Amino acid sequence: MPMTEPPGDTVAAEGFVLRLGRALHTYGSPAPALEQALIRVSARLGLVGQFFSTPTSLFAAFGVDHAQRTYLSRVQPGDVHLGKLASLDESARLVMRG
Numbered sequence: 001m002p003m004t005e006p007p008g009d010t011v012a013a014e015g016f017v018l019r020l021g022r023a024l025h026t027y028g029s030p031a032p033a034l035e036q037a038l039i040r041v042s043a044r045l046g047l048v049g050q051f052f053s054t055p056t057s058l059f060a061a062f063g064v065d066h067a068q069r070t071y072l073s074r075v076q077p078g079d080v081h082l083g084k085l086a087s088l089d090e091s092a093r094l095v096m097r098g
Contacts (some may be wrong), residue, residue, distance in 0.1 A: 011047040014062050014069070016095075021051065021058050021074050023088055028080030037092055044096050
C-alpha cells in the first residue's frame, strides 16, 4: 500500500509539536515533563502522539498502526533556561486553550 501524505493541517500540527519538543528539550525540560506536555498538546491538536526523550534525542510518533509516522530529532543537551521554559509553557497553555 503506498504511503500518502497526511492533510496539511496534520502536517502543520505535527511540525508544531516537533518544534515544541525540540525547544523544551534544548531548554532543559525533564524527560517525563517533556513527554507529557507533547502528549497533551498533540491530543489537543487532534493527533495521536507517542514520545520518547533521551539526553541527545527526541523520538516522536504520530498516528496508529501501519499509518504511523515516526521522527527522530538529534538535540544537543542544554542548560536549564527557566525564562525560556516559562515562555514555552505559556505557548503550550495557549494552544491547550484553543
